[in-house]
Amino acid sequence: MRLARLWMLAAWLGFAAPALAQTTPMPPSSAPQQQATQPGQNGGPLQVEITGGVGAPTPIAIPDMPTTAVANTPAGTTDVLGRKLAGVITDDLRNSGLFSPVAANRLRPITVPEVTAPAFDYWSTTGAQVLVEGYIRANGDGSLTVGCYLYDVYAKTELTRQGFVVPPADWRRAGHKCADMVYTRLTGEGPYFDSRVVYVSETGPKAHRIKRLAVMDQDGANHRFLTNGQSIVLTPSFAPNRQSIVYMSYIGQRPAIYIYDLGSGRQRLLVQSSHMTFAPHFSPDGRWVLFSMSIAGNTDIYRVSASGGTPQRLTNTPGINTGGSYSPDGSRIVFESDRSGVQQIYVMNADGSGQHRISFGSGRFATPVWSPKGDLIAFTHIGSTFQIGVMRPDGSGEKLLTDGWQDEGPTWSPNGRVIMFFRTTQGGSGRSDLWSVDKTGVNERRIPTPLDGSDPSWGPLRP
Amino acid sequence: MDRSEKTGLGVAIVGHVVLFGLLSASLLWRRPPTFSHPPMDVTLSTEAAMEAAAPVVTQHPAQSQAPEQGPPEESAEAKPAPLTKVEPQPIAPQPKPAPAPKPAEVAKPQPPKKQPAEKPKPQAAPAKAKGEEKDAKKPKERGSLLGPDFLKGITAEKSTSQAQAPRASKIGPQDIANIAGLIKRQVQPCYDLGALKGTSAMSIVTIINLKFRPDGSVSSATLVGQTGVDGSNQQYRQQIFDLSRRAVLRCSPLKGLPAELYQGGWQNIDFTFRPSDFG
Numbered sequence: 001m002r003l004a005r006l007w008m009l010a011a012w013l014g015f016a017a018p019a020l021a022q023t024t025p026m027p028p029s030s031a032p033q034q035q036a037t038q039p040g041q042n043g044g045p046l047q048v049e050i051t052g053g054v055g056a057p058t059p060i061a062i063p064d065m066p067t068t069a070v071a072n073t074p075a076g077t078t079d080v081l082g083r084k085l086a087g088v089i090t091d092d093l094r095n096s097g098l099f100s101p102v103a104a105n106r107l108r109p110i111t112v113p114e115v116t117a118p119a120f121d122y123w124s125t126t127g128a129q130v131l132v133e134g135y136i137r138a139n140g141d142g143s144l145t146v147g148c149y150l151y152d153v154y155a156k157t158e159l160t161r162q163g164f165v166v167p168p169a170d171w172r173r174a175g176h177k178c179a180d181m182v183y184t185r186l187t188g189e190g191p192y193f194d195s196r197v198v199y200v201s202e203t204g205p206k207a208h209r210i211k212r213l214a215v216m217d218q219d220g221a222n223h224r225f226l227t228n229g230q231s232i233v234l235t236p237s238f239a240p241n242r243q244s245i246v247y248m249s250y251i252g253q254r255p256a257i258y259i260y261d262l263g264s265g266r267q268r269l270l271v272q273s274s275h276m277t278f279a280p281h282f283s284p285d286g287r288w289v290l291f292s293m294s295i296a297g298n299t300d301i302y303r304v305s306a307s308g309g310t311p312q313r314l315t316n317t318p319g320i321n322t323g324g325s326y327s328p329d330g331s332r333i334v335f336e337s338d339r340s341g342v343q344q345i346y347v348m349n350a351d352g353s354g355q356h357r358i359s360f361g362s363g364r365f366a367t368p369v370w371s372p373k374g375d376l377i378a379f380t381h382i383g384s385t386f387q388i389g390v391m392r393p394d395g396s397g398e399k400l401l402t403d404g405w406q407d408e409g410p411t412w413s414p415n416g417r418v419i420m421f422f423r424t425t426q427g428g429s430g431r432s433d434l435w436s437v438d439k440t441g442v443n444e445r446r447i448p449t450p451l452d453g454s455d456p457s458w459g460p461l462r463p
Numbered sequence: 464m465d466r467s468e469k470t471g472l473g474v475a476i477v478g479h480v481v482l483f484g485l486l487s488a489s490l491l492w493r494r495p496p497t498f499s500h501p502p503m504d505v506t507l508s509t510e511a512a513m514e515a516a517a518p519v520v521t522q523h524p525a526q527s528q529a530p531e532q533g534p535p536e537e538s539a540e541a542k543p544a545p546l547t548k549v550e551p552q553p554i555a556p557q558p559k560p561a562p563a564p565k566p567a568e569v570a571k572p573q574p575p576k577k578q579p580a581e582k583p584k585p586q587a588a589p590a591k592a593k594g595e596e597k598d599a600k601k602p603k604e605r606g607s608l609l610g611p612d613f614l615k616g617i618t619a620e621k622s623t624s625q626a627q628a629p630r631a632s633k634i635g636p637q638d639i640a641n642i643a644g645l646i647k648r649q650v651q652p653c654y655d656l657g658a659l660k661g662t663s664a665m666s667i668v669t670i671i672n673l674k675f676r677p678d679g680s681v682s683s684a685t686l687v688g689q690t691g692v693d694g695s696n697q698q699y700r701q702q703i704f705d706l707s708r709r710a711v712l713r714c715s716p717l718k719g720l721p722a723e724l725y726q727g728g729w730q731n732i733d734f735t736f737r738p739s740d741f742g
Binding site for chain 2: 044045046047048049050051052053054055056057058096098099129152154155159186187188189375440442
């Protein structure tokens with residue numbers, strides 16, 4: 001898999017607007033500007049204060065990408081790919097909930113020279129505030145080059161640009177990378193579109209459910225099954241290196257933890273134990289796997305080297321301690337415990353010391369997951385229904401984000417902005433689907449999967 | 464049901480009827496509630512002028528109680544600045560405007576020689592919002608009803624109002640405030656926080672200096688500074704600047720600003736963008 005960045009020019013070009021000649025770069029933030037002057041009276045500038053703006057999705061225009069010369073590739077001709085690329089970028093940005101792409105009938109075709117000299121006056125009539133233009137070119141060695149440019153329509157400036165060289169089979173990834181560039185520059189968040197999700201694909205009647213591991217791009221494309229469904233699989237979790245997946249399987253009727261290697265397609269048992277082991281999670285550096293082991297009705301959290309070996313116990317209290325998840329720096333672990341009588345969320349140091357409870361709201365709290373940004377912990381809140389929520393690592397700022405009948409199993413996007421989870425419908429059918437929601441609680445939407453889905457785990461960003 | 468029950472039931476019914484009657488009657492002696500504080504008038508000015516906007520008085524002004532010395536002043540009417548959409552509506556008995564000043568010029572009213580307590584100040588008629596104006600009774604909003612002979616000023620009909628609110632008041636040297644308010648109302652709708660709404664970026668306050676051309680378009684935009692930046696929102700600084708600047712660019716050229724106040728006025732503006740009301 002080859003994806004090389006050709007060039008990446010200054011992300012901060014937004015200041016060199018022709019219309020805005022005299023501008024300066026951002027000064028250090030530590031310069032508080034106290035207004036000493038009376039508004040506009042002693043020669044100082046007039047003072048105008050604007051407060052509390054709206055938060056509508058940003059209108060964005062993404063015309064089809066022209067090609068330098070129409071050429072055949074294994075993925076199709078370059079002119080068709082140029083149209084599809086614009087479609088991938090459009091879908092990514094729309095699905096984020098933060099952008100409102102201009103309708104296709106208001107877009108007009110552009111030429112290759114126009115990509116670097118956009119018709120700002122035209123695009124401002126479409127209502128777009130920002131504009132994405134790009135081109136596609138077939139290279140002599142069989143690869144594709146995709147150029148991607150982002151413009152501010154009103155400031156009439158280029159905000160950033162990137163170029164990608166991909167094998168034709170990976171053309172969608174070029175689209176995701178372009179969308180990530182746009183998203184990152186405009187939102188200030190990290191990228192996440194070029195990532196994959198592993199989950200449990202389910203089919204069949206409730207009593208005889210066939211559960212298979214499946215992996216797909218975050219937008220549902222390039223879907224494939226990893227296991228054949230002969231054994232039930234649960235709670236997969238992506239490794240930070242994206243090459244392996246740790247999960248629990250009922251091979252031989254006893255649940256145990258396995259590691260699946262995406263490259264070779266092989267799986268191996270991680271923990272040799274006569275006891276039940278479950279709820280595995282990789283550490284951020286990929287060297288450790290946290291898991292739970294149940295011994296004589298008492299469940300504790302252990303860690304084991306990702307290459308196997310002797311597990312080390314981290315909790316040692318009566319009752320159930322499970323669902324461990326590392327903070328992004330690997331120094332702390334969030335987990336759930338019923339030591340107080342009901343399931344609550346606790347945080348401890350990576351060596352098991354300093355255990356303390358952080359959730360004190362009504363109801364029960366389960367399956368905590370630390371955001372890759374470190375600022376929030378997502379969890380399943382169990383009250384009259386199951387809901388997804390977030391709180392800060394100190395337990396403050398608790399907020400429920402979803403309102404389904406049974407929403408559970410949160411997992412974070414690589415940038416810590418979006419949470420994916422699974423929703424089970426009310427009633428006996430027990431059908432479940434994958435959903436995602438923005439961490440601010442907006443943009444709840446279903447992720448398309450060929451069959452039912454549960455237990456999603458969002459993998460890291462691809463390089 | 465035996466006899467005693469019937470008697471009891473009868474007594475109960477009669478008793479309830481009497482009680483109902485008594486309670487109803489007691490309400491007759493109650494005075495209707497009165498407002499101890501008169502409602503406040505709020506003016507939404509849509510224009511900037513050299514002269515302060517007069518508040519749109521929704522109450523009928525009270526008639527003057529005291530005789531007045533001298534004739535009412537004829538005051539010049541402030542001229543609407545060019546490019547405004549609001550049509551000044553003629554108000555029948557208003558003091559006659561002075562000969563129309565040139566467009567883009569705003570005539571200064573002459574300061575009244577005397578300031579009797581009840582005398583209304585010269586009004587800048589065009590400063591009124593269209594919609595509200597309809598509600599106000601024009602004939603009552605005129606200047607003083609009193610002439611040299613105050614008896615002539617008394618109308619046949621009785622004043623219907625007890626309002627003591629002033630009919631118009633100068634907001635002091637408020638040209639600047641008027642322009643600032645007008646500019647704020649033009650830019651505010653374009654202040655779209657987009658993806659940053661609800662993030663920690665909401666505590667970043669951004670000050671941008673913008674220079675304007677006489678036609679109201681932006682000639683330059685310079686970041687003056689940002690406050691409220693910390694480790695949690697450092698990543699949003701560029702984005703919050705971009706969208707703040709975009710707010711002005713999208714909602715410019717600015718309209719309806721008096722040309723006299725360009726130099727040393729709206730030519731050079733520091734915009735403070737405060738994403739959150741709590742920021």
